[in-house]
Amino acid sequence: MLISSNSFLKMFKTEASVLAFLWASSFAVSLVLFLPNISHPPGFAFDEVFYVSAANHISSHNENWSHPVLGKWLMKYAIDFFGNNPWGWRMASVLSACQIVSILVLLTYRITKSLPMAVTSLTISLLN
Numbered sequence: 216m217l218i219s220s221n222s223f224l225k226m227f228k229t230e231a232s233v234l235a236f237l238w239a240s241s242f243a244v245s246l247v248l249f250l251p252n253i254s255h256p257p258g259f260a261f262d263e264v265f266y267v268s269a270a271n272h273i274s275s276h277n278e279n280w281s282h283p284v285l286g287k288w289l290m291k292y293a294i295d296f297f298g299n300n301p302w303g304w305r306m307a308s309v310l311s312a313c314q315i316v317s318i319l320v321l322l323t324y325r326i327t328k329s330l331p332m333a334v335t336s337l338t339i340s341l342l343n
Contacts, residue, residue, distance in 0.1 A: 234321055241320040241337050245313040248341055253309060254301045266304075270294055316340050 227233045270290040289307035297303035316337065323336035 234324065237320050237324055237333055238317045241317045242313050244337065245316045245341065246309070249309045249312060253305050266290060 227236065266287060270287045273287055273291045286307070289311070290304065293306040294303035297306055319340050320333050320337045324330065324333040327333070
């Protein structure tokens with residue numbers, strides 16, 4: 216038996232709790248879908264060779280102001296935490312992608328006030 220979106224939303228007391236649930240669930244679904252292939256390919260892909268070397272340069276010299284600075288700093292922290300391997304190189308990108316998907320779902324819900332539309336936007340963004 217399917218649960219209607221109105222009866223599902225009634226279990227939440229405030230709109231903030233609905234938004235928190237949507238953010239957490241969409242982030243978790245994105246993470247579950249993005250993480251399994253994070254180590255593939257095992258070497259550098261596309262322009263990672265440039266970004267990883269720049270992030271490593273930031274780690275050792277604390278300077279490198281070439282474009283994009285924020286991305287390199289996030290990669291530097293991921294490399295520091297996960298190691299200089301595909302997980303470290305790609306984790307900042309995976310977490311950023313999960314956050315973007317979650318923000319899209321929240322914006323869709325805030326604009327339409329419709330749970331089915333929010334789930335549709337989640338599905339379309341994950342299938343892209």
